[in-house]
Amino acid sequence: MSDINTAQGPIQxxxxxxxxxxxxxxxxxxxxxxxxxxIVIASAIFAPLLAPNDPSAVQIFKVNAPAGEGYLFGxxxxxxxxxxxxxxxxxxxxxxxxxxxxxxxxxxxxAGLFAGFYxxxxxxxxxxxxxxxxxxxxxxxxxxxxxxxxxSIYLSMAVFGVMLSPGFFRxxxxxxxxxxxxxxxxxxxxSGLSDLRIITKHILLxxxxxxxxxxxxxAGIAIVVQSGLEFxxxxxxxxxTWGGMLQDAFSNIYVSPRAILWPGLAITATxxxxxxxxxxxxxxxxxxxxxxxxxxxxxLAASGPQPFPGSDALxxxxxxxxxxPANDGWREVVKGVSLSLKRGEVLGLVGESGSGKSQTAFAIxxxxxxxxxxxSGAIRFDGVDLARSSENDIQALRGKRIAYVPQEPMANLDPxxxxxFQLVEPMMTVLGISRAEATRRxxxxxxxxxxxxxxxxxxxxxxxxxxxxxxRVLIAGAVACSPDLLIADEPTTALDVTVQAEVLxxxxxxxxxxxxxxxxxxxxxxxxxxxxxxxxxxxxGRIVETNTATDLFGAPQHDYTRMxxxxxxxxxxxxxxxxxVVRGLQA
Amino acid sequence: xIRYLLKRxxxxxxxxxxxxxxxxxxxxGATENVARNILGENAxxxxxxxxxSRLGLDRPLPVQFGDWVSHAxxxxxxxxxxxxxxxxxxxxxxxxxxxxxxxxxxxMMAFVSAMLGIAAAVRGGWADRAIQIVSVAGFxxxxxxxxxxxxxxxxxxxxxxxxxxxxSFSASPSAWAASLVLPVAALVLSGIASASQQVRxxxxxxxxxxxxxxxxxxxxxxxxxxxxxxxxxxMPAALTVLSVQFIALLGGAAVIERVFAIPGxxxxxxxxALIGDVPVLMGVVVTLIIVVxxxxxxxxxxxxxxxxxVRMS
Numbered sequence: 040m041s042d043i044n045t046a047q048g049p050i051q052x053x054x055x056x057x058x059x060x061x062x063x064x065x066x067x068x069x070x071x072x073x074x075x076x077x078i079v080i081a082s083a084i085f086a087p088l089l090a091p092n093d094p095s096a097v098q099i100f101k102v103n104a105p106a107g108e109g110y111l112f113g114x115x116x117x118x119x120x121x122x123x124x125x126x127x128x129x130x131x132x133x134x135x136x137x138x139x140x141x142x143x144x145x146x147x148x149x150a151g152l153f154a155g156f157y158x159x160x161x162x163x164x165x166x167x168x169x170x171x172x173x174x175x176x177x178x179x180x181x182x183x184x185x186x187x188x189x190x191s192i193y194l195s196m197a198v199f200g201v202m203l204s205p206g207f208f209r210x211x212x213x214x215x216x217x218x219x220x221x222x223x224x225x226x227x228x229x230s231g232l233s234d235l236r237i238i239t240k241h242i243l244l245x246x247x248x249x250x251x252x253x254x255x256x257x258a259g260i261a262i263v264v265q266s267g268l269e270f271x272x273x274x275x276x277x278x279x280t281w282g283g284m285l286q287d288a289f290s291n292i293y294v295s296p297r298a299i300l301w302p303g304l305a306i307t308a309t310x311x312x313x314x315x316x317x318x319x320x321x322x323x324x325x326x327x328x329x330x331x332x333x334x335x336x337x338x339l340a341a342s343g344p345q346p347f348p349g350s351d352a353l354x355x356x357x358x359x360x361x362x363x364p365a366n367d368g369w370r371e372v373v374k375g376v377s378l379s380l381k382r383g384e385v386l387g388l389v390g391e392s393g394s395g396k397s398q399t400a401f402a403i404x405x406x407x408x409x410x411x412x413x414x415s416g417a418i419r420f421d422g423v424d425l426a427r428s429s430e431n432d433i434q435a436l437r438g439k440r441i442a443y444v445p446q447e448p449m450a451n452l453d454p455x456x457x458x459x460f461q462l463v464e465p466m467m468t469v470l471g472i473s474r475a476e477a478t479r480r481x482x483x484x485x486x487x488x489x490x491x492x493x494x495x496x497x498x499x500x501x502x503x504x505x506x507x508x509x510x511r512v513l514i515a516g517a518v519a520c521s522p523d524l525l526i527a528d529e530p531t532t533a534l535d536v537t538v539q540a541e542v543l544x545x546x547x548x549x550x551x552x553x554x555x556x557x558x559x560x561x562x563x564x565x566x567x568x569x570x571x572x573x574x575x576x577x578x579x580g581r582i583v584e585t586n587t588a589t590d591l592f593g594a595p596q597h598d599y600t601r602m603x604x605x606x607x608x609x610x611x612x613x614x615x616x617x618x619x620v621v622r623g624l625q626a
Numbered sequence: 627x628i629r630y631l632l633k634r635x636x637x638x639x640x641x642x643x644x645x646x647x648x649x650x651x652x653x654x655g656a657t658e659n660v661a662r663n664i665l666g667e668n669a670x671x672x673x674x675x676x677x678x679s680r681l682g683l684d685r686p687l688p689v690q691f692g693d694w695v696s697h698a699x700x701x702x703x704x705x706x707x708x709x710x711x712x713x714x715x716x717x718x719x720x721x722x723x724x725x726x727x728x729x730x731x732x733x734m735m736a737f738v739s740a741m742l743g744i745a746a747a748v749r750g751g752w753a754d755r756a757i758q759i760v761s762v763a764g765f766x767x768x769x770x771x772x773x774x775x776x777x778x779x780x781x782x783x784x785x786x787x788x789x790x791x792x793x794s795f796s797a798s799p800s801a802w803a804a805s806l807v808l809p810v811a812a813l814v815l816s817g818i819a820s821a822s823q824q825v826r827x828x829x830x831x832x833x834x835x836x837x838x839x840x841x842x843x844x845x846x847x848x849x850x851x852x853x854x855x856x857x858x859x860x861m862p863a864a865l866t867v868l869s870v871q872f873i874a875l876l877g878g879a880a881v882i883e884r885v886f887a888i889p890g891x892x893x894x895x896x897x898x899a900l901i902g903d904v905p906v907l908m909g910v911v912v913t914l915i916i917v918v919x920x921x922x923x924x925x926x927x928x929x930x931x932x933x934x935x936v937r938m939s
Contacts, residue, residue, distance in 0.1 A: 178877035187656035587688025
């Protein structure tokens with residue numbers, strides 16, 4: 040019951056307080072939830088004013104009476120006024136929830152702050168205890184302790200608070216782990232503040248908002264569990280409680296079925312408001328996480344810009360515009376890119392990170408991240424406009440005619456499957472061959488990409504091989520079905536310097552062997568000089584210069600190209616034809 | 627892998643020892659009123675004293691505990707103070723009833739929340755909204771109240787299903803199934819609410835991974851990317867929810883069994899708690915901890931299958 044963890048995901052530091060409360064209340068859900076909660080709490084506080092009858096007064100002729108004649112909701116199994124009991128019942132419910140919340144939060148938050156801040160042994164012990172408590176069915180423990188705790192429901196609710204403290208503990212601990220290495224904490228430490236002061240002053244502040252959410256959730260859980268205990272008869276029979284009312288209604292369910300509605304509705308409305316309020320606060324804090332509603336746009340025009348007359352290009356991209364939904368409409372990341380590529384030609388796509396080069400590559404593959412759209416332009420591959428093809432048609436080309444080598448080798452192998460399977464599965468799908476045939480080919484490919492022990496690699500899981508080996512596996516996977524076009528997105532960036540050259544050599548050999556056209560996305564001019572026939576330089580989503588590799592280095596046309604080249608030279612490294620020497624612009 | 631599992635088993639045993647010690651001190655430490663509870667208000671002081679000595683309550687607590695442990699390790703949880711049978715035999719007849727109900731509930735919960743969670747992760751739209759509504763409702767409605775509403779609707783008003791009572795599977799499989807429909811339905815709603823949200827998050831996470839793009843770029847069918855690759859990687863998160871929910875359902879069963887008059891562990895616990903049958907309570911807690919530890923180890927096994935990295939550590 041204590042498993043609802045609402046405070047997941049990125050949560051930003053709480054904004055200014057007054058502003059924050061107002062913005063939660065302007066959210067319709069937040070407003071309604073707060074109002075309901077306020078009404079329920081107020082009616083519990085002012086119960087004597089609202090209840091026309093003594094909640095415990097018995098009128099024998101009102102047993103299971105229908106609504107009316109002084110009893111707004113009728114009488115219960117003993118002839119007491121249901122409405123009055125409902126109003127008074129809120130009192131003990133809120134007191135119980137308050138006890139649970141205070142105990143759970145003070146234990147959990149304190150333990151979480153210290154375990155998170157000091158870590159190591161304290162953290163280990165605290166986590167073991169917290170896991171242990173979470174392994175106990177809380178209600179059973181409360182039942183078992185009932186005799187020891189006595190008839191008071193409040194003691195039970197206090198123990199329940201202890202049992203719910205792991206929720207606060209885990210939340211706080213993870214949040215503290217997240218902030219404790221922030222610069223402002225280091226700064227506070229350097230300036231001589233004591234640990235205790237740092238924890239209470241700086242760290243507590245940053246975990247405040249998620250703890251408020253958790254409090255709201257825990258209060259809801261407490262109300263539900265308390266009513267359950269009272270329903271089972273574990274409460275004090277002399278005080279009116281919602282759970283006790285349900286117990287009474289249950290025993291009279293055939294005589295007066297409607298009596299089970301009111302207490303249940305009271306519990307549900309109260310708890311639902313607590314959850315919805317928590318959701319409203321969380322939404323407010325995660326504003327970056329709120330799904331941006333993509334503005335409506337017209338579908339692509341039926342025909343895109345025409346190819347260059349007489350073009351015999353394998354790939355012809357014209358005026359490509361790629362955009363992602365943003366708060367104020369569409370944000371363009373590729374703003375009218377044109378490029379073309381012949382069979383067997385190698386094109387370098389160069390630019391700083393964020394220049395749109397990877398997005399151009401993904402658009403060609405039809406694999407933009409969720410939300411991404413080609414807004415206009417054309418992507419003609421072998422005469423077919425991929426920007427206007429169905430997902431199924433592009434799907435049929437991927438792997439077979441257009442292949443992809445990614446940037447981060449380790450992140451691009453599925454950790455749950457053996458490497459062999461990850462090569463065999465696509466080949467069986469794309470080429471329609473048997474598993475045995477695919478296995479034979481996969482082993483041959485692994486040998487072809489110069490992996491020392493293909494059989495072992497075939498059987499290995501991704502975490503059992505090195506990054507360089509993983510990149511060879513991915514290259515093997517890309518060329519498995521002899522594609523016409525290979526898109527390599529920074530294929531060497533994540534690798535050790537010593538491995539980079541070998542992987543580039545391998546790519547170059549395979550390119551010649553299969554006569555593939557290659558788009559080599561990179562920010563590394565060494566790679567460009569070494570491998571490319573032509574180069575396109577990108578900046579802010581546009582291509583600023585396209586040139587042959589030789590001319591680009593000899594006589595760069597655009598200022599930006601010149602600046603990029605200069606910045607390489609300013610690093611004090613000479614450009615040579617051994618690519619690893621130049622570490623790239625961002626180094 | 628074996629070392630990993632041995633570690634989990636050792637940790638489970640440690641938990642079992644710790645919890646049974648604490649529970650024993652708690653429940654056997656507060657037995658002053660038990661004899662009077664059992665004998666009734668009119669019992670004389672001598673009668674109370676005699677009963678206390680017959681139950682062994684006049685001995686020091688550590689001695690009582692040592693005695694209990696020495697029997698418990700042989701599977702003997704002592705005699706019940708209020709029933710004619712031993713605690714072990716009472717549990718043996720009650721546990722299967724509760725476990726069958728909870729197992730069916732967990733299986734249903736897993737299936738429904740997997741479907742709902744995947745649909746919401748992939749399509750959003752109606753499935754997303756359904757999950758949001760179900761999760762607020764499932765959280766806010768006490769399961770026993772939902773059970774009462776179900777009884778009111780389907781038994782009292784419509785007369786489709788039995789309101790209460792439990793028929794054992796061996797007596798009549800169809801009557802057994804009919805007697806479990808409403809209790810299971812009342813039990814699973816809150817589980818579905820939280821589990822489907824977790825599945826949704828885990829699947830969305832898995833689909834965002836780089837290797838998903840690479841698999842798609844290799845021509846792997848979307849169906850396989852989702853059901854084979856993304857789902858397998860979402861498994862650990864989903865399994866964690868399953869174990870948490872299993873524990874929650876064991877507790878929830880106590881109240882539900884009361885509503886539907888099902889003779890399981892839950893109703894046994896409630897009556898033992900109200901009258902103060904301490905050996906039964908002790909037996910229930912120990913048995914449930916063992917069940918939870920076993921289930922958690924099973925889930926660790928599944929996790930190790932789904933996640934090769936775990937097998938290494």
